[in-house]
Amino acid sequence: MVTGGGLTMKRPAPFFQQAQPVKYRWYKPDRKVLGKRMDEHMRFAVCYWHSFASIGADPFGVGTFERPWHAPGGDPMQQARHKADVAFELLRLLNAPYFTFHDLDIAPEGATLRETNLNVRRMGEVIEKKMRASGVKVLWGMANLTSNRRYFSGAATNPDPDVFAYAAGQVKGALELTHDLGGENFALWGGREGYETLLNTDMGRELDQLGRFLNLVVEHKHKLGFQGAILVEPKPAEPTKHQYDYDVATIYGFLQRYGLEREVKINVEQNHALLAGHTFEHEIALAQALGVFGSIDMNRGDELLGWDTVHFPTNLPHAVIAMYQIMKGGGFTTGGLNFDAKVRRQSIDPDDLVVAHADAVDLCARALLIAAKMIEEGELxxxxxxxxxxxxxxxxxxxxxxxxxxxxxxxxxxxxxxxxQPRSGHQERYEALVNRYI
Amino acid sequence: MVTGGGLTMKRPAPFFQQAQPVKYRWYKPDRKVLGKRMDEHMRFAVCYWHSFASIGADPFGVGTFERPWHAPGGDPMQQARHKADVAFELLRLLNAPYFTFHDLDIAPEGATLRETNLNVRRMGEVIEKKMRASGVKVLWGMANLTSNRRYFSGAATNPDPDVFAYAAGQVKGALELTHDLGGENFALWGGREGYETLLNTDMGRELDQLGRFLNLVVEHKHKLGFQGAILVEPKPAEPTKHQYDYDVATIYGFLQRYGLEREVKINVEQNHALLAGHTFEHEIALAQALGVFGSIDMNRGDELLGWDTVHFPTNLPHAVIAMYQIMKGGGFTTGGLNFDAKVRRQSIDPDDLVVAHADAVDLCARALLIAAKMIEEGELxxxxxxxxxxxxxxxxxxxxxxxxxxxxxxxxxxxxxxxxQPRSGHQERYEALVNRYI
Amino acid sequence: MVTGGGLTMKRPAPFFQQAQPVKYRWYKPDRKVLGKRMDEHMRFAVCYWHSFASIGADPFGVGTFERPWHAPGGDPMQQARHKADVAFELLRLLNAPYFTFHDLDIAPEGATLRETNLNVRRMGEVIEKKMRASGVKVLWGMANLTSNRRYFSGAATNPDPDVFAYAAGQVKGALELTHDLGGENFALWGGREGYETLLNTDMGRELDQLGRFLNLVVEHKHKLGFQGAILVEPKPAEPTKHQYDYDVATIYGFLQRYGLEREVKINVEQNHALLAGHTFEHEIALAQALGVFGSIDMNRGDELLGWDTVHFPTNLPHAVIAMYQIMKGGGFTTGGLNFDAKVRRQSIDPDDLVVAHADAVDLCARALLIAAKMIEEGELxxxxxxxxxxxxxxxxxxxxxxxxxxxxxxxxxxxxxxxxQPRSGHQERYEALVNRYI
Amino acid sequence: MVTGGGLTMKRPAPFFQQAQPVKYRWYKPDRKVLGKRMDEHMRFAVCYWHSFASIGADPFGVGTFERPWHAPGGDPMQQARHKADVAFELLRLLNAPYFTFHDLDIAPEGATLRETNLNVRRMGEVIEKKMRASGVKVLWGMANLTSNRRYFSGAATNPDPDVFAYAAGQVKGALELTHDLGGENFALWGGREGYETLLNTDMGRELDQLGRFLNLVVEHKHKLGFQGAILVEPKPAEPTKHQYDYDVATIYGFLQRYGLEREVKINVEQNHALLAGHTFEHEIALAQALGVFGSIDMNRGDELLGWDTVHFPTNLPHAVIAMYQIMKGGGFTTGGLNFDAKVRRQSIDPDDLVVAHADAVDLCARALLIAAKMIEEGELxxxxxxxxxxxxxxxxxxxxxxxxxxxxxxxxxxxxxxxxQPRSGHQERYEALVNRYI
Structure with missing residues (x-):
């Protein structure tokens, strides 16, 4: 594992204690399920942001992870390379076929848009080499339009058109890099596209801005010849009080209004579904019914907490229902199963990352096998x-x-x-039937 | 308590202790506000269902209201006439310009669709006379497609097309009566159009059924020459786990999918907005921005309870924000302000109905005055x-x-x-400004 | 459907299509687990109220179950006997060791307290014979202090002391019957002991009333020589806006305040825990830590709905965690596992009751086996x-x-x-460990 | 406005544009209400943490406020003095009688406990001078036991007793400083005293640790001769999944269990009440009924968001009900009205702090006047x-x-x-009566 520039940093101390790839109990990439290999079905991805960019802070406490590449005073580009080394080491340990990233996960933000896009490009080259060496692919890329102070009143929906333009410039860079890396999708999450108080907000105007922005992205995609899907990810709130991409149904109406329902697909997240008052399977099924199902963020929220906890998935029956719904609808095309989840703030050991992902992969593999059996037997x-x-x-x-x-x-x-004459809905029989497969 | 047909029917025993019309503190029908009379702005309605059809039961207890027209063993049509007498007495006491009703609020359900529609027709005649005598008008009519056992798996979305047909026949009757009574809108609330468990549900199929149903209603409206609006009312859940008319955004997407976005408008309810995770003003503003704002159900939910409590509105600042949003968007056209609210189960005195409505009318009138001032001064x-x-x-x-x-x-x-360079969103200044008007 | 008194009553028409006892996949009464028989651990009960007294109504629709013993115009005592026949038939089919009941589940309410208590006594005799014949026992009895109109402002906490007295008289009857039937507990659920609006409520006074009431029950228990536990069941709201027995912690503080923390134990319900913002296992663990754990209502709520849905339990990992928590704390003493759950309103086939219970029993048995293994291996x-x-x-x-x-x-x-130096909390390892047992 | 050491920093650029004290519309300190001065009733405080220590970050974005005393690379003690200058300038502009603080709000954390406590002491001296000069007083002090990484698994409830000891040392310092500054209360908020997963948690043990800790604080208070109240502040969750100080009822049970119900009072916060499923007035009324009411955090949450938003209070009727409840119970003794609220992340202008506080003070003053009238007229x-x-x-x-x-x-x-015979609960009349006073 070679990293960094200069002589001093040729071999970083190993970050993970685990050196050998995970031995899965249920996940066997080449096992045939419903006529395809297991890895072709699952197409799972590790996300860069939670696992490598996160510092373990919460609203009441500082960062706890103390990753070496976040050490104060370090050289940002060198730290970005160190981070990439560790990322690809985790991908290797997990035998993961894909990863997902934002521009600012892989590279430090610069003082100007030019500098930022340059940093992103340079780190893109570093990553491209690692991809070629490892065979790992990009499930999707994104542009981070939420963290920087300039976006606090929105990116596309900002009252200042210069901010719209800045966001456009950032998306252009991220989309082009994703294209060049052979990414299979490009995703947008409008974390700041919403409002805090209606009192100071012109909702109709902001929706039009957002519709225009998304059209620009689609136009640029076609200009590039990017073959992947453009994905939009719903979330009802947090960070804003109300976000315009509330849930699948809301986005569907939005896409129709701005002529995009055949151009854009939806990436459904379990935790975001929950915050919108829906089950994960509801959002998947609805997206399928409306013809806009794209991909999923496989995590789980805490039903009793009102914010985005993005736990790793752990509940087998819940995973079974989700996988059953996806497989019943024909499975993924360009999409996949992105572990948009983070280890807890107290899980400070590097190997907690390995354990968390490995259990999640196995859970989903087991769920896939059960779902496949449900489909093959066909009773349900x-x-x-x-x-x-x-x-x-x-x-x-x-x-x-x-x-x-x-x-x-x-x-x-x-x-x-x-x-x-009404007939029994037999809900309990359906539920008991599912339990026979678990 | 004397009632019934024949000669004795002329004077029902007084139901309310209050004999003289309410003296409002804020509501003056002919006061000019923003260039129109106050009653032209408010267009408020008493709803038949909560005030006259409800018995005061809850999931853990029997009815408490013991209205005389619900006495066991009575003649249903005679009881319906008694109920109508009291309804129009309340309308008189409140000086209310409008009421709203379902077919089965005003008339007893029969053993067959024919009998039901006949009952509804006959009671329609009774009511028409009272309308003529009093000048009270119909804000909207509805068909009750939720209570009867046959609809337990949905009306339009039922797995049995005969149930769809039955619902169609019921809507036909209610829509035609509404037309004949000069109703200004016809409303649909899909309380059973949703699902309890995805396991036994084919969502895509049910959405198509619902889209077809709504198109049939619109076609029949045009055939009749009914000039009022067709309104759909969103609610996310309850009675079903998930209802297809979740919120304004969901309905908007649905209307576009089935080619109805220019034919159908939305009736927004405060309590339903809340259950969907939205403020009332959000739903109003969104409906306005999307061009589908129709009318409102003016009530309030309890933010800490997860079901439809439909309290009468009592919070002045909340009412102000709602009225400001409505007036800023141009006010009502065919729609109005329906008090879709019920007195509490413990509020068993008939006059509790008078007090509850009177305070709500005054609250809204006061809110209208404040909202008008906010608009006239124009600072916000x-x-x-x-x-x-x-x-x-x-x-x-x-x-x-x-x-x-x-x-x-x-x-x-x-x-x-x-x-x-970001500029302050000044949320606190906006909030302080509103408080200056309260 | 033949029923009624006289000779024909001996064999009611079969209510359930299933005639042979359920063949469980996991539940084997005499299987040894952690040193005891499985049935000694589980001590499961069918509840009379949801399965036999419920009619399948909801706030937006009439009853759907149309049980023969609820047919209009029937003789109430004869219908109560019919109901008891079917109840014991279900108990037989399920091989259930226990049932639970309210006074008004088993007998019709009379016109006076005397008549009610007489009805309850007479039905108690009918039931006692069936218990003797079948070997089924009473897990607990209760008095229904929620349904009748007189209790709409509370039973013990009513503003009228006569209502307190009435409730006392009803509890006396139910407690004595429970004692005579050899019941192992007597339970109280204060569904109306709370408030709708603080504006008309004197909370301190009502708490004192409630404390006094519970002391009277305990005094009467000792007077009778009843050896079972007195159980109180927490629920935060519904039917009232705020109930005084909010959750385990609240009841614990209440018991201490009124000197009852050694006299009263708590019956924890999954759905009520959820409505209070807690997991089921939290409430169990807290009751154990505070020394007041008594029993459980084994059901599940819908995390996305804000009311008491009382589904049958279906999620294996959730059941495992609950059973693990209970067994780790030493298991039940007088308490047990009450299926306080109802079939859905659309589940109108009598045999839906059998299927629902059977799957729940098997789920809990399987969860018990897994929990036992977790305890025996001791890793967690x-x-x-x-x-x-x-x-x-x-x-x-x-x-x-x-x-x-x-x-x-x-x-x-x-x-x-x-x-x-902080150490990793290793949450993901704990979760992965549990998944190894599932 | 003199600050800082050295020659270079004698006069910082004025931080607020507003130079003259706020002219309140409703708050008149010396106006007599219910027999006392308005300022004696309200006893309002500005909190140091939200207004001066916060940087305007959220889980999805960096800090936006860019206060000069948070500039990177500055001298921490000099920055702390700058912060204090601005804090006392805001107190002057608001004519605020009180402030509240944590140790780490006023002084930078050191590398060791000794250094931290030394920093706190030194800044305490700076602040003491400002207090003497201005007449402003301390409503309460606190120790920050939540931010530092060492507390991530709890302070008193940490699995490591050294962390307990460290927290004890920090509380000792903060309590002694509060005593020396003449503080009227000392408050504890157990933000990390809870759990993330029951799987790795021994709840009984942690409760005993917490009970012991609180007893140590009370013992030290008496040793010091501190006359103020010890306050505990409930919050159900966030940052932890479950916090032990869930709500008023939970703390009351806890205090009794550990013999502290006469030693400790409760500080009720609106937003925390809401997150626990309670109204603010419920928590106030319950604390009063149980004899443990101490003080309030006057803010508001967003009923539709599941996290602690701590907005400034803006809703007049809500404030009226809270003030009515407090005044009805006799008002504050050592407690007061702490504006535990923060300006929104987009409110980056320094003067947003002034506007937000000023509107909140006026709102509460107006609410006090209305509440006083309700009490004086005595109808309710x-x-x-x-x-x-x-x-x-x-x-x-x-x-x-x-x-x-x-x-x-x-x-x-x-x-x-x-x-x-039941009597009407007349909820609507009570609500209408309150609206007559608004």
């Missing part, structure tokens, strides 16, 4: 299909085919004094 | 406009006018190493 | 003990033994400029 | 007293006086077949 989908069988009859087809009216339907009921 | 809107002034410059107009690209914007920043 | 408890090992040293013992002061402790740190 | 308390009048009769007094039993009460009801 069959029951659902039977439940709606009436809609395949003449009346149902007539209604959906546009050949009915209120008047005709009223007559249908009234002429024979029909009283439809 | 002016500050907001100033905040976004940059967007009226060349850069801003260029961006929104489609004359910019990521590349051009990047160059704009990079060529001069621009670093936009 | 050992890690926790190691984490606190410092407290077994001189300093730790000195602090807890009362031999330290702020001044001495300050000196201890300052004299050597000590800087304690 | 009278209605409540009437509601419970039955408890002043023979039956009520007999019950509360311990002269009744379940058996006697049952007989009381049964002998005359009493059926208590």
């Amino acid at each position: 989908p069959k029951r659902v299909a039977d439940r709606y069988a009436g809609w395949d009859g003449a009346l149902g087809r007539g209604i959906l085919g546009g050949r009915q009216s209120l008047a005709k339907l009223a007559t249908h009921i009234e002429k024979n004094d029909l009283e439809p | 809107p002016k500050r907001v406009a100033d905040r976004y002034a940059g967007w009226d410059g060349a850069l801003g107009r260029g961006i929104l006018g489609g004359r910019q690209s990521l590349a051009k914007l990047a160059t704009h920043i990079e060529k001069n190493d621009l670093e936009p | 408890p050992k890690r926790v003990a190691d984490r606190y090992a410092g407290w077994d040293g001189a300093l730790g013992r000195g602090i807890l033994g009362g031999r330290q002061s702020l001044a001495k402790l300050a000196t201890h740190i300052e004299k050597n400029d000590l800087e304690p | 308390p009278k209605r409540v007293a009437d509601r419970y009048a039955g408890w002043d009769g023979a039956l009520g007094r007999g019950i509360l006086g311990g002269r009744q039993s379940l058996a006697k009460l049952a007989t009381h009801i049964e002998k005359n077949d009493l059926e208590p």
Whole structure:
């Protein structure tokens, strides 16, 4: 593991105690499931931000992780290279096929946009070499439009168009790097695209700004010839009181309004779903039903806490339901399973990162196997299909085919004094059936 | 307590102790505000369901109100007439210009759809006479598609198309009566249009059913020549775990998907907004920004309870912000201010109904006066406009006018190493300014 | 569906399609686990209220279950006997060792307290015979102090002392019957002991009333010689806005204030814990730490809904953590595992009751086996003990033994400029360890 | 405004643009209300932490305030003096009688406990001079046991007793300084006294540690002869998943368990109440009823966000209800009204601090005037007293006086077949009555 410039830093002290790749209990990359390799289904990624850029601070306390590349007074670019070394070491230990990143995760922010984009480019070259050497790929890139003070009132939705322009410049850099690294998607999360108080906010205006911004990104993608998907990630609040990309349904309406519903897909996150009052599987299923499902952030929130805790996923039945929903809808195309999760602030040992990811990978692999069995045996989908069988009859087809009216339907009921007899929803049987697979 | 048909019906025993109309402190129907009469702005309505159909039960206890028209063993149509007498007495005491109703609020459900619609028609005639005599009007009518057992798995979204047809027949009756009574809107609330568990649910199919249903309603409206608006009312959950009409943004996306965004408007309710994680004013402002604002249900929820408590509104600053938002957007057209609120289960005195409504009317009138002053003085809107002034410059107009690209914007920043300087959001000044008006 | 008194009553028409007892996958009553039989550990109970008294209504819809014993116009005592027949048939099918009940679940309410208590007594005799015949026992009895209109402002905390007296009379009857039936506990849930608005409430006074009431119950228990535990069940809200028995910590403070902390134990419910912002295991662990753990209501709430949904438990890891916590604390004494859960409103088939209970029993049995293995292998408890090992040293013992002061402790740190080095909390390792057992 | 050592820093550039004290609309210190001066009632305080120590960061963004005393590379003690200058300038502008502080708000943390306590002492001397010059007093002091990495697993509840000792040493210093400055209270907020996962936590042990710690503080207080109150501040969660000082009821049970219910009082915060599922007035009323009411943190949370937003209070009716509850209970003794609130992250202008505080002071003053009128006119308390009048009769007094039993009460009801008649709770009338005062 060689890193850094100069003579003094050729071999950093090993960061992880674990030296050998993780031996998974459930994840076997080449095992065939539903006609594909397990790694082709899971397409899992480690995210740069939580694992390497985070310092372990919280609103009531300072950073606890004390990663060597965050040591005060260090050379930022050298530290960025050190960080990249450790990142690729973790990817190796986990046998991870993908990673995800923001521009400012991999490179230090400069004093100007030019300098920032230059730093990002230079670190992109470092990373490209590591990718080639390891075979690891980019699931998606992003631009960090949330941390810097200039974005505190929004990036695309800022009252100042210069901030919009700055954000555009940053996205351009990040999108182009993602393209050059062969990234399979480019993602946007509008953490500051929202408001703190309606009193000082012109919502209609800000929505138009945001619609314009997203169109610019799509236009640039096509100009570049980038073949990956543009992903938008919903979250209802935090950091802002209200964010415009509230949930899947909200984004879908937004995309239609600005003519983007065929250009943009959605990256669904468990914790963000929860904060919006939805289950993870609801958001996945809705995105699938609307034709905008893209990818997922696989983490979990704490149902009793009102902020984004982004724990690693640990609950097997929850993971099974999510994987079942995804696989039932045909699985991922350009998307994948991004572990957008962080070790707890008290988990200060480097190897906590290894353990956390390894358990999550195994959990998802096990969930995939269970979900595959549910699909192969077909009992659950069959029951659902039977439940709606009436809609395949003449009346149902007539209604959906546009050949009915209120008047005709009223007559249908009234002429024979029909009283439809309800049938049990059998929720407990469905739940018991799932438990038979767990 | 004498009631019923025949001669004795002319004078029901007085239900309310109060005999004289409420003397309002703030509500003066003919007072001019922002160029219109106060009653033209407020267009307030008493709802039939909470005030006359409710029995005061809750999930852990039986009904407490013991209204005479709910006495066991009575003749249902006679009881419906008694109920109507009392309803119009309350409207008189409150000097209320409007009421709202479901088909099954005003008339007893029959053994068949034909019988139900006949009952509704007959009670419609009774009510029409009272309307003519009193000058009270219908703000909107609705069909109750939630209470009956047949709808337990949905009305339009039921797995059984016969249930869809039954619901269609019921809506036809209610819509036609609303039209004949000169109603100014027809509203739909999809209380059962949602799911309890995704395991037994085909969401895409159900959304298509719902889209078809709403289109049928719009088609029938045009066939009738009904000039009022079709309103849909969002609510995220309760009674179902997840309802398809979650919030304003969700409905907007739904309307676009099914080609209805110019045909249907939204009725926003405070308590439903809250349950969806939004403020009332957020939902109003969003509906306005998207061009689908229709009307409001003026009540309040309890922020600490997770169900629909539908209290009468009591908090002046909250009412001010809502009225300010509505008036700033131009006020109501066909819509109005429906007191979709119920007296508490312990408020068993008939006159509690009078007091509750009277305080709510006064609260809204006072809020209207304050909001009008805020608009007339213009300080708040002016500050907001100033905040976004940059967007009226060349850069801003260029961006929104489609004359910019990521590349051009990047160059704009990079060529001069621009670093936009953030300006204070001044939230506390805005809040203090509002408090100056309270 | 034949029922009723006389000779035909001997064999009610079969209510359930299933005729043979459930074949469990995991629950084997006589299997030895941690040195006891599985049924001695689990002590599970079916509750009368949700399974037999509930009609399947919700706040927006009428009853859907249409149980024959709820048919309008029937003889109430005969219907109560029919209900009891079906209850004991379900207990037989499930091989359930226990049931729980309120006075008004088993018998119809009379026109007076005397009549009610007489009805309860008479049905108690019917039930006693069935208990003797089947070997089924009472886990606990209760008095229903929530449904009747007279209790709408509280039972013990009512502004009217006559209502307090009425409640006392009802509890006396229910407690005596429970005693006579050999019940192992008597439980109180203060569903109406709380307030709707502080404006009309004297909280201090109501707390004193409640403290007095609970003391009267304890005094009567001793007078009777009842050997079971008195249980109080926390719930934060619903039906009232705020209930006095909010959570375990609140009840513990209340018990101390009124001198009852050695007389009363707590029945912890999963869904109520959740509504109070706690996990189930938190409430169990806290009750154990405070020495007031009594029993549990084994159900689950919906984390995204704000009301008491009381689903049957279905999530294996959640059940494991709860069972682990209970077993680690020594398991149940007089308490047990009450399935305080209801089938969904759409689950109208009688056999849905069988399926729901059977899956829940199996889930808990499986969770018990996993929890037992965790305890037997001891890895998890050992890690926790190691984490606190410092407290077994001189300093730790000195602090807890009362031999330290702020001044001495300050000196201890300052004299050597000590800087304690934090150790990783290893949350992810603990979670991964648990997943190894699932 | 003289500050700093050395020649170079005699006159910092004025920090606030406003130079003249705030002209309040409602707050008149010497105005008589309910027999006391307004400032004697309100006893309001500015808190050091939010206004001077905060940098305007959030979990997704860096600091935005850029206060000069936080400039990188500055001399920490000189910066602390600069901060103190600005703090006392704000106190002057606001005519504030009190402030509150943590040790680490006023002085930089040192490399050792000794150094830290020395820094705190030295800054204490600086502040003492300013207090003498200005007449401003300390409402309470605190020790910051949350920020430093050593406390990440708790201070008193840490698995390492050395951390307990370190915290003891820090509290000793802060308590002694508070005593020497004539502080009227000493407060503890256990931000890290809780757990992240039960899996690695021994709750019983940690509660005992916390009980011991609080006893040590009380012992030291008495040794010092400190006459102020020891306050504990409840908060349910954040930063930890579960904090031991969850709410007023929890702390009350804790105090009793560790023999402290007569030694310790509670500081109630609006936002913390909300996060625990309570209204502010509930927590105040409960603390009063239990005899442990001490003081308040006057801020507000956002009911729709799940974290501690600590806005400045802005809602008049909410403030009225809180002030009414406090005044009804006799007002403050050693406690007061601490503005534990922060300007928003976007409110970067120094004068935003002035505006925010000034509006909050005026809001509370106005609320006090309204509350005083409600108390003086006495209508609301009278209605409540009437509601419970039955408890002043023979039956009520007999019950509360311990002269009744379940058996006697049952007989009381049964002998005359009493059926208590419920009376309306009149919630809407109470609410309308309050609105008459607003």
